[in-house]
Amino acid sequence: xxxxxxxxxxxxxxxxxxxxxxxxxxxxxxxxxxxxxxxxxxxxxxxxxxxxxxxxxxxxxxxxxxxxxxxxxxxxxxxxxxxxxxxxxxxxxxxxxxxxxxxxxxxxxxxxxxxxxxxxxxxxxxxxxxxxxxxxxxxxxxxxxxxxxxxxxxxxxxxxxxxxxxxxxxxxxxxxxxxxxxxxxxxxxxxxxxxxxxxxxxxxxxxxxxxxxxxxxxxxxxxxxxxxxxxxxxxxxxxxxxxxxxxxxxxxxxxxxxxxxxxxxxxxxxxxxxxxxxxxxxxxxxxxxxxxxxxxxxxxxxxxxxxxxxxxxxxxxxxxxxxxxxxxxx
Amino acid sequence: xxxxxxxxxxxxxxxxxxxxxxxxxxxxxxxxxxxxxxxxxxxxxxxxxxxxxxxxxxxxxxxxxxxxxxxxxxxxxxxxxxxxxxxxxxxxxxxxxxxxxxxxxxxxxxxxxxxxxxxxxxxxxxxxxxxxxxxxxxxxxxxxxxxxxxxxxxxxxxxxxxxxxxxxxxxxxxxxxxxxxxxxxxxxxxxxxxxxxxxxxxxxxxxxxxxxxxxxxxxxxxxxxxxxxxxxxxxxxxxxxxxxxxxxxxxxxxxxxxxxxxxxxxxxxxxxxxxxxxxxxxxxxxxxxxxxxxxxxxxxxxxxxxxxxxxxxxxxxxxxxxxxxxxxxxxxxxxxxxxxxxxxxxxxxxxxxxxxxxxxxxxxxxxxxxxxxxxxxxxxxxxxxxxxxxxxxxxxxxxxxxxxxxxxxxxxxxxxxxxxxxxxxxxxxxxxxxxxxxxxxxxxxxxxxxxxxxxxxxxxxxxxxxxxxxxxxxxxxxxxxxxxxxxxxxxxxxxxxxxxxxxxxxxxxxxxxxxxxxxxxxxxxxxxxxxxxxxxxxxxxxxxxxxxxxxxxxxxxxxxxxxxxxxxxxxxxxxxxxxxxxxxxxxxxxxxxxxxxxxxxxxxxxxxxxxxxxxxxxxxxxxxxxxxxxxxxxxxxxxxxxxxxxxxxxxx
Numbered sequence: 001x002x003x004x005x006x007x008x009x010x011x012x013x014x015x016x017x018x019x020x021x022x023x024x025x026x027x028x029x030x031x032x033x034x035x036x037x038x039x040x041x042x043x044x045x046x047x048x049x050x051x052x053x054x055x056x057x058x059x060x061x062x063x064x065x066x067x068x069x070x071x072x073x074x075x076x077x078x079x080x081x082x083x084x085x086x087x088x089x090x091x092x093x094x095x096x097x098x099x100x101x102x103x104x105x106x107x108x109x110x111x112x113x114x115x116x117x118x119x120x121x122x123x124x125x126x127x128x129x130x131x132x133x134x135x136x137x138x139x140x141x142x143x144x145x146x147x148x149x150x151x152x153x154x155x156x157x158x159x160x161x162x163x164x165x166x167x168x169x170x171x172x173x174x175x176x177x178x179x180x181x182x183x184x185x186x187x188x189x190x191x192x193x194x195x196x197x198x199x200x201x202x203x204x205x206x207x208x209x210x211x212x213x214x215x216x217x218x219x220x221x222x223x224x225x226x227x228x229x230x231x232x233x234x235x236x237x238x239x240x241x242x243x244x245x246x247x248x249x250x251x252x253x254x255x256x257x258x259x260x261x262x263x264x265x266x267x268x269x270x271x272x273x274x275x276x277x278x279x280x281x282x283x284x285x286x287x288x289x290x291x292x293x294x295x296x297x298x299x300x301x302x303x304x305x306x307x308x309x310x311x312x313x314x315x316x317x318x319x320x321x322x323x324x325x326x327x328x329x330x
Numbered sequence: 331x332x333x334x335x336x337x338x339x340x341x342x343x344x345x346x347x348x349x350x351x352x353x354x355x356x357x358x359x360x361x362x363x364x365x366x367x368x369x370x371x372x373x374x375x376x377x378x379x380x381x382x383x384x385x386x387x388x389x390x391x392x393x394x395x396x397x398x399x400x401x402x403x404x405x406x407x408x409x410x411x412x413x414x415x416x417x418x419x420x421x422x423x424x425x426x427x428x429x430x431x432x433x434x435x436x437x438x439x440x441x442x443x444x445x446x447x448x449x450x451x452x453x454x455x456x457x458x459x460x461x462x463x464x465x466x467x468x469x470x471x472x473x474x475x476x477x478x479x480x481x482x483x484x485x486x487x488x489x490x491x492x493x494x495x496x497x498x499x500x501x502x503x504x505x506x507x508x509x510x511x512x513x514x515x516x517x518x519x520x521x522x523x524x525x526x527x528x529x530x531x532x533x534x535x536x537x538x539x540x541x542x543x544x545x546x547x548x549x550x551x552x553x554x555x556x557x558x559x560x561x562x563x564x565x566x567x568x569x570x571x572x573x574x575x576x577x578x579x580x581x582x583x584x585x586x587x588x589x590x591x592x593x594x595x596x597x598x599x600x601x602x603x604x605x606x607x608x609x610x611x612x613x614x615x616x617x618x619x620x621x622x623x624x625x626x627x628x629x630x631x632x633x634x635x636x637x638x639x640x641x642x643x644x645x646x647x648x649x650x651x652x653x654x655x656x657x658x659x660x661x662x663x664x665x666x667x668x669x670x671x672x673x674x675x676x677x678x679x680x681x682x683x684x685x686x687x688x689x690x691x692x693x694x695x696x697x698x699x700x701x702x703x704x705x706x707x708x709x710x711x712x713x714x715x716x717x718x719x720x721x722x723x724x725x726x727x728x729x730x731x732x733x734x735x736x737x738x739x740x741x742x743x744x745x746x747x748x749x750x751x752x753x754x755x756x757x758x759x760x761x762x763x764x765x766x767x768x769x770x771x772x773x774x775x776x777x778x779x780x781x782x783x784x785x786x787x788x789x790x791x792x793x794x795x796x797x798x799x800x801x802x803x804x805x806x807x808x809x810x811x812x813x814x815x816x817x818x819x820x821x822x823x824x825x826x827x828x829x830x831x832x833x834x835x836x837x838x839x840x841x842x843x844x845x846x847x848x849x850x851x852x853x854x855x856x857x858x859x860x861x862x863x864x865x866x867x868x869x870x871x872x873x874x875x876x877x878x879x880x881x882x883x884x885x886x887x888x889x890x891x892x893x894x895x896x897x898x899x900x901x902x903x904x905x906x907x908x909x910x911x912x913x914x915x916x917x918x919x920x921x922x923x924x925x926x927x928x929x930x931x932x933x934x935x936x937x938x939x940x941x942x943x944x945x946x947x948x949x950x951x952x953x954x955x956x957x958x959x960x961x962x963x964x965x966x967x968x969x970x971x972x973x974x975x976x977x978x979x980x981x982x
Contacts, residue, residue, distance in 0.1 A: 029865045030801075041797045048795060052788040059784050062759040063777065070698075072766040077923070079954035080700035080765035089760065090704050090753070097752040101745035101791065108795040109738050115797055116734070161731075166571040167664065169729065169804055173870035176801045178729045182665065183570060184658035187731035200879075204804035204872040206564050208571060209490045212875035267490055301491070301558045301576070 005069075013061035020053045020060075031173040034199065034220065036192040037115045038176030044104075044111050051100050115177065118190040122158040125149070129161065129168035129181040131306045132210030132267075133251020134201055140230055147249035149201065149218045151193050152226035159189040165306060169205035172218055180205055193220040209267045209304055210254040243324020246317045250309065260328040268305060269297035272330050281329070285322045289313075358414020358447065370408025374400030394577060398650055402584040406545045414447045415538045436533070437937035447541065449533035451522050452935060454540050456835060458515025459828070461540075462508045463904075465547050469503035472496045474897050481890035483883050485876060493876035494562030495578065499550060501565035502582060505682070506589040507547045509820045513685035514539075514596045516827045517624045519835060521600060523928035523935060524618050526609025526944040526961065531602040539595035546588035553581035564874055566675070569656035569667040573648045580649070583642040590635045593681075597631035600624050609927070609961070611946035616960075618926045618950045619708055623688025626712040630677045630684070630719065638674035641667055665732055672723040680719045682816060684712055686823030687754055690776045693826050694758050696924045697773040698765030701951040703757045711750035718747045728796050729803045737796050744794035751787055755780060770922075771845030775826035778853050782818025786811060789864065804874075806867030813860040825852070825903070832910070833917030837933040840914060844906040851899035858892025925960045926950045 033039050072078075126137040127149075138144040151157055161170055163181040170189060171178040174197075179189040203214035221229070244261065247253065253263030257270040276284035277295065287294050292305035313321070354361045378399050382390045410416065414435075421427070437443070437450045444457055476496045479487045488496065522530055530536045553560040558576030561567065565582075572579045604625050608617070617625075644655040645667065654660035656667050695702045702708060721743040724736050758780055767773070789811040792798045802808065825848075832840050862885045867873070871882045878886070920929040927944060928935070944961040952958030 027865050028869065030868050031870055038801070041801050044795055044797050045792070045801075048792055048798065052791060056784065056788060059755065059759065060781070062763075063781060066759065066762040066765075066767065067769075067777070070762065070765050070767045071769060074768060076766060076768075078699070078766055080698060082701055082952065082954040082958075083703065083760075083764070084701050085704040085707070086760075090707055090757075093756040094749060094753055098746075098749050101748050101794075104791060104795055105742050105745050108741060108797055111797040112737065115800075166574065167568060167730075171804075171872070173801075173868075176797075178800050178803055180729055180731045182731045184662070184664055185731055200870075202870060202872055206494070206568075206571065206874040208575070209494070209562075211494075212490070212877040266485065303558075303574070303576075 005065075008069075009061050009065045012064045013057045016060035016064070017053055017057035020056050024049055024053065032195075033176070034172075034174035034193055034195040034197060035176060036194050037190065038174060039194070040111045040114055041176040044107055047107055048104050051104065055097075055100070116190060118156045118158040122156040122190070123152070124158050124160065125151075127159050127161045127170060127181065128164060129170070129203070130164040130251065130308065130312070131166065131208050132203070132214040132254030133249065134170075134203075134214070134216035135249055138230060144230060145249070147245070148216060150226060150229045151191070151218065151220050152223045153193050153196050153220050155223070156190060156192045159191065161187045161189060164308060164312070166207050167205050168203050168207050168214065171202050171204045172199050173202070174199050178204065196220045196222060210251075210265065213254040213265045213267070214251070241314075241316055241320055243320040243322075243327075246313065246321045247324055250313065250317075250321070252321075255305070258325070258328060259330070260324070269300055271325055272328065274325070274329060281326055282322055285325050286318065289318065289321065358412070358417055360413065362414075363409050363412025366412035367405050367408040370411070371400045371405040373408075374404025394580070395650060397577070397580060398584060398646070402549060402580070406588065409545070410538070410541055413541065415534075415541055418534055433937075435537075447537050449529070449537050450937060451518050451530045451533065451536060452835070454536050455515050455517075455519025457540050458511055458518055458543070461543055461547070462512040462515060465503045465507035466512075466900075467904075468547075468551065469500050469508060470897055470900065472500040472503070474894065476500070477890040477893040479876065480878075481887050483878055483880050483886075488876075490876045491559045491562055491576075494564075494874070495554065495560030497874055498561050498564050498567075498582070499553065502550055502561075502585070503547070504816070505565060505678070506586060507543065507550065509682045509816060509824070510589075510593060510678070511543055512824050513624075513627070513682070513820075514593070516689070516824070516831065517600065517620070517627075517685060518596070520831060520928055521621055521624055522603060522607070523834075523931070523939055524621055524926050524950075525604065525607055526612060526927050526940060526946060527603060527607040528938045528940065528943075530599050531607055532599050535595055536599050539592045539599065542588045542592035542595075546585045546592065549581050549585035549588065553578040553585075556581060566671065567642070567645060568671075569645050569648065569664055570658070573645050573656055580646065583646040586642045587639055590639045593631050594635050597628035597635075600628040601632065604628075609944050609946050611961070613946075615706065615709075616946055616949055617709075618688075619691035619702060619705070619712075620685075620688035622709045622712055623684045623686075623691070626716045627681055627684045630681050630716055633720070634674045634677040634681070636674075637670050638678075641670040641674070644670070665727070665730060668727055668730055669724070669732070672726045673720075676723040676726060677719045679815065680715055682820045684715065686779070686820050686827075687712065689823045689827040689830070690758060690779055692924075692926065693772045693776045693830050694761050695951045695953065696830075696922050697768045697770060697776070698762045699768075699953045700761055700765040701949070701953055701955070703760035703763075704753075705949070705951065707753055708757055711753045714750040715747060718743060718750070722747060725794060725799070728799045741794055741796050745791070748787065748791060748794075755784060755787075770829075771840070771842060771849060772826045772830040774846060774849040775822050775829065778849060779819060779822035779826060782814055782822060782856070786814030786818055789814060802868060804872055806863040806871045806873055808867065809873050810860050810863035810867060813856075813863075817856060817860070822852075825849075828907070830922070831928075832907070833921050834928055834933050834935070836911050836914070837917060838910055838914030839917040839921060840910040841906050844902055848899055848902040848906065851895060851902065855892050855896030855899050859889055859896050862889055925952065927961055930961065930963050 030042055030045065033042055124139055128135040134147065136146050136149050161179055161181040163183045165183060168181045169178060170181060175191050177189050177191050179187045181187065197220055199218040201216040201218055203211060207214060247261050253261050253265060255265050255267035257264045257266060257272065259272050274281065290310035292307055293302045296302060349357055356362065375396050378395050379390055382392065435447060435449050438448065438453045444453060448454060475488065476493055479493060556576065556578040559578055561578040561582040563572035563575050563579060567579065567582055604621060647653040648655050648657060654662045656662045656664050658664060691702055691708060722740055724732060724740040725744045728737055793802060793811060829840060829845055866882055866885050871878050917933055919931065919933050922929065931939060940963065944963045946961045947959050950960045952960065
């Protein structure tokens, strides 16, 4: 190869590398990290990115050089030189990628081990997923149940995930960590929040019609506020049994529009002006919650709404929920 | 340039004689199918009703069971029997004298012959391609609809059920009815010719495997008519959602059986053809890389496809027969579905990629006028991908809750696959090096493929790394990656292959200007659609959502606009293909001056391909080697290079 060619191909490679680096730096690829796990994932991400930019630059340079240098006039009927291979080159481009992916694998395996390690004394919170809501049980006596996830900053948390119906997936982009909640088995997830703020849990496994709305709030607070949250809610009897709270924790808003709760989903019928079809409104609501297929609103399919609320809600919660809906009628 | 000539062996090969009267009802054809299909349907329904009545099950008339048995099993078999897929075998099985083969069902004399059961591999190849592009249009239109919905947050055009149905159908059609069978169609046309064989090993089986496809496709599309709408659990059909979901899921679970059976039959046919029907002198190390690619792909299909059939049967049985494979309350194991499903569906990624590798090897060597660089390593890397492909399935399940110890080994094997894939990329680049590059449309698509597939491969490295995958799983990053691999990868190679063999299939040349326009619009539309999805996903947008957070609105609008450009670009392709097919310039037998055997016969090739079986004497890629020959044809076909004794040609 001539000297001039080497210079030219190097220039192409550098140009491609700069272009790729600009795309990598200027575009906001990752959300701002809010956990130690996400910090490590970011490190792995950028480590891999640097290697990938180098590979991309090499390939792009070879393509650009070939396209510009070796193109011939359509009428040119000559053939190229009959080069059949080059053992040395083939060994090089087998060995170098092997080394690079080995490096990425080692870094990834170390990071994975660290991200799985919750330390000796994590806070254990049980997460229950069901169509289309999240429920969180906090440690302590009496056990506190809530529809929002509140975590103290800088403390490792070990989440235990369960699902009551189909597969869901727990993801907070700023925490990086993700795990499916699978019916029949328990999965775990370690998160160590290192920044206070408000985030959102996003269900990332298609779980039915309400899937896009299956969100829940996350708050990362300092230790004092966390203790206050546990004590404050515990003081009111372990859990908030007001109709409004039940509406939220049972995930009604994932599918139903209801003005007092501020929800506008359209998977299921709206709840602002319910037509009980001749029954007393309260009986109709109670029946529709525990046996959703009994009476179907026009234009809606059976078997969409979970039929599990008779067992998952206590009698008091059911009463409160019905009352809340009755009071909200327009 | 040779004229397009109708080459027939007129003596032993004629169209079937016209039919009279009642013969229309008894001879194979659509009229016979019109009464055999309902007859078989009635038989299926009768069996169901009889046994339900016998066992005292209520209700006796159960639509779910009737759908599975009568509509989706018996009626298609009746249709296949009606159009004559089984005639020869049934004569043989029943001990009646088989009718003497008059070759009336072999080769096409008019456009009508493409709508009949035909045993000519070239006709079947065209049938495959036209059918798969029909479903490509269907799947593409669905993408246009849901991209319109996704252009803005909130719901505008469709409801959530319709959206989930469109997304799932789009993927199912593109995978099972477009990419996999389109490659089978191209290979059907090219592989026997490249081997110097008169046809596939089992022509009747070949015809049957084609006719299973439209059945599978219609079944997928018919799901939109099911109560509750089409299957909406994603093309992955995860249990328990697909088991508990609407009846539409049955259409996916049964449709996959038909498409899968078609794949398996074709793959067996390819394997036997490649092993036993190579022309004299065509050793394995002299086979074109397209043949190598289809050999490895067929091995993958034969080994892996029964697993998806199994996973879908389990899910179907859970619903229809009340088994408990995935029913947790009765001890079922939900993750079992995913393990079995991905044990097929990861190798399926290579089923959708290796034939493309073969196409690109052909195109790059011919259009660079150079031998394929490192031919043996190219073939061996295909085999390496085949073997490694079976050891990586659980990288789809890093967040699924499977045994944690399985993650690091699966990460390592997934990473290692980058090595044989890298060998292929670098060898293509080396093939172009110092070549005489002709940028015809197939070459543009080949280069587009290499650059896009490199990007798809690099994002694959991110996903193989477990910690990054945990963050990126089930987000739009995955959607971006899969489209860089399956669109920038597979679909670009399908276009390269169509443009490359178009003159051979039709005898006419496509319009080069429109071909190039098609490439550039596709390339721009593709990148504009799928590149932003990478960061949209990592930032927090999950896949398969009809509605999303406001913050992603702007990028989704950009993505949708580019996706419409991408959709519009295919109109140019269809216009080009249709007009060129009927009115294009005659292409001559070998417009690319290629050495492989399919270019040494007329365009379109004679019905039995070669007047005499050719004698293969050397490698198929000896461009620039003075006096080198790939094969000697005695049958009067054009001789490419000066006749010089060149008996033994080493490959390297």
